[in-house]
Amino acid sequence: MDQRISFVTLAVRDLDACRRFYLDGLGWTAALDVPGEVLMLQVGEHVVLSLWVDSAFEAEVGPIVRGPGVAPITLAHNVPTREEVDAVLATARAAGADPVHEAVERDWGGYTGYFGDPDGYRWEVAFNSGPIGQVVLP
Numbered sequence: 001m002d003q004r005i006s007f008v009t010l011a012v013r014d015l016d017a018c019r020r021f022y023l024d025g026l027g028w029t030a031a032l033d034v035p036g037e038v039l040m041l042q043v044g045e046h047v048v049l050s051l052w053v054d055s056a057f058e059a060e061v062g063p064i065v066r067g068p069g070v071a072p073i074t075l076a077h078n079v080p081t082r083e084e085v086d087a088v089l090a091t092a093r094a095a096g097a098d099p100v101h102e103a104v105e106r107d108w109g110g111y112t113g114y115f116g117d118p119d120g121y122r123w124e125v126a127f128n129s130g131p132i133g134q135v136v137l138p
Helices: 015-025 054-061 082-094 131-135
Strands: 007-012 032-034 038-044 047-053 074-078 100-105 111-116 122-127
Touching: 007 015, 007 054, 015 038, 015 047, 015 082, 047 054, 082 100, 082 111, 082 122
Parallel strands: 007 047, 074 122
Antiparallel strands: 032 038, 038 047, 100 111, 111 122
């Protein structure tokens, strides 16, 4: 098996809210948009973020764990400068992201902040000057 990820699929409660957030708010482009079912966004050369209506997700994958708290996953968007971290967080806030946690210097040397999408999935916006941080930049 090749060492790679092709799709990241997230179950979402309100696909229309996700569409407004990602397409209208963040300015992203849909690779595939099936109203009422799924919204797919190409987020890398060979990586797709799939936002799938939760009932269809459950029907295929199995029951979703529900309850208070944050889903035990983060998605990350790395940028080459600290200033771009702040700019992306401002764009997310303008798109309706809630919550938005301002960026701070991290003990490991990076500069990161977070925002929540309409379903509460947390996106980390990060500047990481180390070697692994450079691997993920276009």
